[in-house]
Amino acid sequence: MAVITYWGKLADVTGRASETYALPEQVKDTSALRAWIDTKTGGDGVFLAPENRIAINDEIVTEPRAVTDGDDIAFLPPVGGG
Amino acid sequence: MAVITYWGKLADVTGRASETYALPEQVKDTSALRAWIDTKTGGDGVFLAPENRIAINDEIVTEPRAVTDGDDIAFLPPVGGG
Amino acid sequence: MPISTLTDAPISASDLLTGFQEGLQHSGGIVSFSGVVRGKNAEGERVTSLFLQDHPTLTERGIKAAIGEAKARWPLEDCLVRHRVGSIAPGETIVFVATASAHRRAAFEAADFLMDYLKTKAVFWKKEVTEAGAAWIEPRAADHHDFGRWQEAEGTLHARH
Amino acid sequence: MPISTLTDAPISASDLLTGFQEGLQHSGGIVSFSGVVRGKNAEGERVTSLFLQDHPTLTERGIKAAIGEAKARWPLEDCLVRHRVGSIAPGETIVFVATASAHRRAAFEAADFLMDYLKTKAVFWKKEVTEAGAAWIEPRAADHHDFGRWQEAEGTLHARH
Numbered sequence: 001m002a003v004i005t006y007w008g009k010l011a012d013v014t015g016r017a018s019e020t021y022a023l024p025e026q027v028k029d030t031s032a033l034r035a036w037i038d039t040k041t042g043g044d045g046v047f048l049a050p051e052n053r054i055a056i057n058d059e060i061v062t063e064p065r066a067v068t069d070g071d072d073i074a075f076l077p078p079v080g081g082g
Numbered sequence: 083m084a085v086i087t088y089w090g091k092l093a094d095v096t097g098r099a100s101e102t103y104a105l106p107e108q109v110k111d112t113s114a115l116r117a118w119i120d121t122k123t124g125g126d127g128v129f130l131a132p133e134n135r136i137a138i139n140d141e142i143v144t145e146p147r148a149v150t151d152g153d154d155i156a157f158l159p160p161v162g163g164g
Numbered sequence: 165m166p167i168s169t170l171t172d173a174p175i176s177a178s179d180l181l182t183g184f185q186e187g188l189q190h191s192g193g194i195v196s197f198s199g200v201v202r203g204k205n206a207e208g209e210r211v212t213s214l215f216l217q218d219h220p221t222l223t224e225r226g227i228k229a230a231i232g233e234a235k236a237r238w239p240l241e242d243c244l245v246r247h248r249v250g251s252i253a254p255g256e257t258i259v260f261v262a263t264a265s266a267h268r269r270a271a272f273e274a275a276d277f278l279m280d281y282l283k284t285k286a287v288f289w290k291k292e293v294t295e296a297g298a299a300w301i302e303p304r305a306a307d308h309h310d311f312g313r314w315q316e317a318e319g320t321l322h323a324r325h
Numbered sequence: 326m327p328i329s330t331l332t333d334a335p336i337s338a339s340d341l342l343t344g345f346q347e348g349l350q351h352s353g354g355i356v357s358f359s360g361v362v363r364g365k366n367a368e369g370e371r372v373t374s375l376f377l378q379d380h381p382t383l384t385e386r387g388i389k390a391a392i393g394e395a396k397a398r399w400p401l402e403d404c405l406v407r408h409r410v411g412s413i414a415p416g417e418t419i420v421f422v423a424t425a426s427a428h429r430r431a432a433f434e435a436a437d438f439l440m441d442y443l444k445t446k447a448v449f450w451k452k453e454v455t456e457a458g459a460a461w462i463e464p465r466a467a468d469h470h471d472f473g474r475w476q477e478a479e480g481t482l483h484a485r486h
Contacts, residue, residue, distance in 0.1 A: 090450025
């Protein structure tokens with residue numbers, strides 16, 4: 001099972017901050033992951049936008065990157081504090 | 083009478099912070115003033131150096147500038163705080 | 165710093181400055197920056213609060229890496245970052261940065277760098293609540309430009325403008 | 326400011342920062358600079374004290390003009406300068422500057438400008454007392470270079486490096 005978390009405005013898109021899924025066999029990398037999550041959540045393309053980055057197991061990744069069931073996957077919209 | 087004040091390291095040169103003089107008739111501008119004071123105080127050229135500026139009646143002046151007996155004249159070495 | 169950079173309690177800039185200065189041994193220049201939540205947003209609407217969301221690992225790790233980069237780039241005796249998370253009212257301090265060095269230029273530039281990092285790279289998501297509703301807000305183009313000064317300045321410690 | 330910029334009593338940077346911040350209505354960024362007398366000079370000699378001589382009219386008038394120039398060049402809500410005169414011990418604060426603006430860049434640049442002014446243009450004479458004796462000291466070349474950034478930057482509000 002993979003835990004998928006949505007941060008900032010992306011939790012407003014999905015209506016939840018976290019979901020747990022068994023990743024389908026065809027979802028082997030971040031590219032397939034983005035397409036699959038976008039369809040599943042009705043993201044209307046938001047999960048395909050590269051400005052929304054992906055962290056896997058608490059590391060922001062350079063894409064494309066392999067994903068496996070069991071990963072902790074986070075979708076991170078643009079950041080900024082202060 | 084003109085009051086002449088020496089600031090910072092210039093008071094160490096003259097041995098005093100302030101003097102009152104009747105300006106000689108030939109001391110009509112800052113150039114003559116510098117030469118006269120340098121000789122009088124044994125300044126060894128220090129009062130001729132442009133880095134040591136002159137204020138007349140509490141205004142730092144652009145030289146050459148007329149001076150008259152009755153002026154309040156200050157010799158200001160290079161400044162800096164902080 | 166042994167103290168966490170993140171807090172959900174009010175920040176007192178002057179208390180932090182006092183503590184920071186007391187810990188210094190030989191710095192000649194100390195720069196501080198306090199960021200305060202403003203009562204109106206860019207559209208002139210009255211702001212009720214800001215909400216700052218952080219990530220449980222990425223946020224603090226990133227700030228600590230930025231502090232490490234500042235210490236590598238400038239000869240700092242010390243530097244301090246404190247950032248609010250959660251709900252923050254107008255007039256409250258959202259971020260405090262302090263830097264100390266032998267000479268003032270290093271202290272100024274390191275504080276400026278850390279603030280540019282915090283504005284554009286630190287892992288926070290910011291929601292502004294106004295009378296008109298709530299909206300997630302992102303860094304301004306000017307903030308990205310400001311951070312770019314440090315990235316493009318390779319080989320020099322000075323900011324480009 | 327109704328308060329004099331000069332004082333012969335100890336300066337508390339955090340007290341001044343508290344008072345400064347309390348007077349602000351709408352600034353989003355507050356920058357402070359504290360200059361502290363260091364215990365060793367450039368030659369590594371132990372400093373016993375600094376003595377700062379001011380002029381009874383030129384010093385304060387010049388600082389007020391620099392504050393006026395800062396307010397003309399940057400959109401500041403307020404700024405504050407406090408400078409010690411007389412004898413000052415190592416570890417004591419010799420100068421404190423604070424600036425406040427809607428956005429941080431103006432606050433950073435105005436504080437930087439005011440410090441460059443104070444270091445090279447403000448009418449003070451500074452005597453350093455060490456175990457080896459007393460010597461009048463003048464601004465470093467780096468200080469003059471720093472002030473030059475603002476003079477040559479006509480037509481822009483940004484510092485050149």
